Amino acid sequence: MKVPVKEEFLKRMKELLKEEYEAFLKEYEKKPQKGLRVNTLKIDVENFKKIAPFEIEPIPWCPTGFYYEKEEKAGNHLYHVLGLYYIQEPTAMAVVEVLDPKPGEKILDVSAAPGGKTTHIASKIGDEGLIVANEIDRKRIRALEENVARMGIRNIVLLNERPERLIQAFEGYFDKIVVDAPCSGEGMFRKDPAARRIWSLNNVLSCSITQRNILRSVAPLLKRGGVLVYSTCTFSPEENEGVIKKFLEENPEFEVVESELSHFFDKGHPEWVDGPKELEKCMRLWPHKVRGEGHFIAKLKKNGEDVNVNFKRKVEKKKHQKELELFYQFADKYLDLDLEILNLQVDNNFVYHVPLDLPELKGIRIYRHGWLMGELKKNRFEPSHWLAMGLKPSQIKRVLELDKFQREKYLNGETFELDEEDGWILFTAENFPAGWGRVAKGVVKNYFPKWLRDIEVWEE
Incomplete structure (x- = not known):
């Protein structure tokens, strides 16, 4: 195994995987899989394929997802800055596909930063519905906001709150919830040296406690008949089947349900945690069986008749x-x-x-109240x-397509001369919004965000 990891981890994986262990181990001699997901709020898949700046290959379980070669600088490309796609690990794309958001639904992303699941949900529901994206870590929530803004999402509220406090405003409110839980990150070992260094069995057990607490906190927020998807990017049974087993024991109104995507992936392993047979309906995405780094996904349904709760908000x-x-x-x-x-x-x-569908959020820490004008x-x-x-x-009303010279100046945050009437202009690149500029006496004051100016190259 070229990726150095702790012997205790390898021993555990050998005990779990048995005859599959060598295939799992050999996978770590390969480079990590890279993926991008088309932002259908801005461009449809067919049109993106026509302008794709490098070779892409479809990801089977995500109609808007594509593999690309690691050598391609997808994060440096103009189309990324314009919000035409989101760079995301391929197996992570399965989570929202399993959630299956529909236009008009109210959806909670509990641990939302940096925004992969949130932006995926938005591309599914468009402007019809509501996303509440919560992130407890104040440092990480900035990345969430930047990605939400770059992708042009409008029907969203960003919260910076502990999951257990959300019940004050949202009991029985959401149609669907995604819990992409903080975990020990075993599925990130191939590409993240830090995840390998900090791994320990104590960390695995600590994460499992956090995961159970998050699920316990958000279960009351889901409507009867609603769907909750739990996921991790780790392999340990304690954080996966074990967490779901405990959750079902505490919440008998929930059941694990089969996903239409389950045929792409392996089943869960109830025998690893002495759990009920229904845990087989969970999904395991192994790096030696699918092209990706690895994930665990459980789709849970909350049974019973929905109770109509009137969530009022003052306008x-x-x-x-x-x-x-x-x-x-x-x-x-x-x-x-x-x-x-x-x-x-x-x-x-x-x-x-x-x-408009948002309830009163008194006592809840709000990071962004909605679409920031x-x-x-x-x-x-x-x-x-x-x-x-x-x-x-x-x-x-005032739009200007940047020429090659202007684009280079604008994307680097520089001023440039422009023979236009004083005032604001929306600049576009290849007919997609790029950002604002303000003309004053023939010179453009540049409002392209500093957090986007660090891109190394702007090649087409």
Whole structure:
């Protein structure tokens, strides 16, 4: 095995896999599998295939997912910056495919950063429905926000809260929940040296306690008849079948259900945890059996009749009407958007479209109240990059396609001359929104975000 790992881990895997152990071990002599997922909020799969900048190969269990070669710099490409795709490990794409989100559903992603599952859900439900993306780690939630903005997701709220506190606002609220639980990361050993270094049996057991606590916290948030998908990127039975076994014992209203995708993957192993036979309906994605790093997935259904709960929220447009005047002036001049469909609210000078179906969130730590329109500053409104990426060019009154010279300047955060009337312009690249610029006396002030300027190359 070329990837150095601890002997205790290897011994455990040999005991579990028996005659398959050598095939599992040999897989670690190969390079990690790389994948990207097309953002269908911006482009459909067929059109992406026509413009794909490098060779791609379909991932069987994800209609929008593709393998690409590790040598390709997919994260450095213009299309990545424009939000046309999300780089994601191939087996991780199976989680939301198993969840099977539908337009109009209310969906919770419990441990959402950096955004792989969240952005995948959004591509499934479009603008019809609501995503609540929660991340307890304040440092990681910034990456979640950046990915959500880059992908142009509008019907979403970002929370920074402990899972057990969500019951204050969301009991019986969600149609579907995904718990991609923090784990010991054994499926990341091939590509992540840190995961190999910190692995220990104590960490495995500690993770299993955390995982059980998260599931215990979010179970009441699901409607009767709703679906909860639990996943990890690890192999240990304690964190997988063992967690589900304990959860079923504590929550008899739940059952493990078969997924339509189960034929792609191995079954769960109830015998590893002395569990019920229904644990066979869980799915194990082994790196020696599928092209990917590895995952465990359990699809759970909450049985019983749904109880209609009235989740009321105050619409506070009148309260903020005066504050919003600067936004309305901006919108009148630059946007071709039906403002009546927006539920505009102001928080700390930030203007949001807050999804109407959202309940009151009193006592809940909110990171972003919804789709961030921009910020109210002294005597003006400054639009956000998130607003730019969530709009279609047809919804902007001033749009300019950047030429090659302008694009290089813009994407590197530089100013450049432009013979245009003073004011805001949405710049596009290959007819996709790239971000805002503001013309003043023939010079463009650049509003391309600093967090996107670190890309090394902008080749086509």
